[in-house]
Amino acid sequence: MKQYKTNIILFISILFCVLNAHAQREIELKDLNIPNSPAFTILDYSPAIIDKPGTAKAFSANIVSLLSESQGIPKNFAIEVAPFWFFKNNLTVFRYHGINPTTRTQNNIFANARNFSLSVGSVYKDSTKEHPYNANYLSLGARISLIKIVRSPVINETVNSITAIAGRMTQLTPGVTRGCLGSHTVNTPIYSDCIERELTTAFNGDQEMVLQEKRLSKLLEIKPLFQLDIAAAGSWAYKDNTLENNHTYRTGIWTTMEFSLPLSSTTNIEEMLENKNYINLYGTLRYIKQDSTIDFKTFGQQKFLDIGGRFELEFDKLSLSFETVHRFDQANVELNTSRNVGILQYRINDQLFLSGTFGKNFGSVKNLVALFGINWGFGKQSLAE
């Protein structure tokens, strides 16, 4: 029955996707959300594959490979890295989470900022009637979650849960190591095999360990009280993919503030752990500058400042929201406009979202928004992200 329902939802979604494929072309920069990979968003580019080298060595290898394989500037690639993970650091578990375990308070609201990511990408466009020149568009972007404020009951329980997991591991491990040391010589492959086998059995078979791990995962997924994210990206066009013929293309900076209020008690941790319903308030500020051309000789410039917000009701897999964004045209005040839309999203699973957007878009002509579609490949992002 569940499978049957999912199939119907999928079929309807695909149908709407096909019917509205044309309308979805220009959605990227109109989204209020801060982009995960600003370098790709600034080019309205949704790469099918994003290289995410996990180490500095892999990142260097990717760059060297791109440069050696391409003639001129590398074309059609997408790389995203989080430099924090490339290097050794002196952080401990509590410092990593910005927690003072003694006072059980959050002592570093900027702790999440260390996960900042850099993205770099390129899209090559051949000449067409609408785009009468060959050009390689290269972009560079960064994203940072600057401030994250977590509610104190969540901090307190996170300390408890981390301590409980550590305690459980110290109780379960000695028996395993004693057994393996008794039958094998330490530091031999057979000893390592014994440790792997016996520790896996002990940890997986321990209900308290499994329970605490699940509890900690849930605690870390509870929406923070407040979060401030910033993203920025710049892009350049290279005519005929030559360094000499270049011009800035589009530049943008986004900032989003999110305030989340659980529709449950904010003092009772058990209720917060079970809660999946929130009222979310978002505020956004976005600046976009774009140099447009049809011949790569004369360029016209557009500058927009967008200020807006969103009120969202999130009920587990379903979210309903109203979004308003006011656009200030820096060159011509008469072109100031606004976008007011209602958004409905349903999470079919962690990878698949069904979404609908209705209302008025920017501009004064053809400004009706009525979009249905499926988004996938967003991983375990919240409906609000």
Added chain:
Amino acid sequence: MATRVYFLKTTNSTIKLSVLPTTIGIAATIVQLKKSGGSIIDLRDSVNDPNGIIDNLKVGKSTELLNSVLVVTTVVNLVNVPKGQWDNTFENIRISYPLEGGIDGKQTFNLDNDDKIQIMKKQIIVCTKAIKFSTNETV
């Protein structure tokens, strides 16, 4: 994954050990001693300290430790770390093991690459440092 050697004095000096892990995962350390006769003694664990630190542990007297092997096991749980970063966290883990009371005085051993393994789909890191107590005459 070679067993290291710490040289003991012939006098009855006290051997002390600290275990200082640096990781963003949740760590637990167990220190055990495998005696030359094969018996295994639990010396200490890091109790509820999720940093897995053991400070200034009295391992024993030099004369009692000859030919024993000190086995320090640090288990690191990465349930609090994004799954995509488990390999990096494995690469970046560091542990130092300062020992004192022997011929060379304070000598710090460090975690080597072949001392650590990933288990349980990489969520758990197991670091094992084995240090044999010896005298110059027995090597």
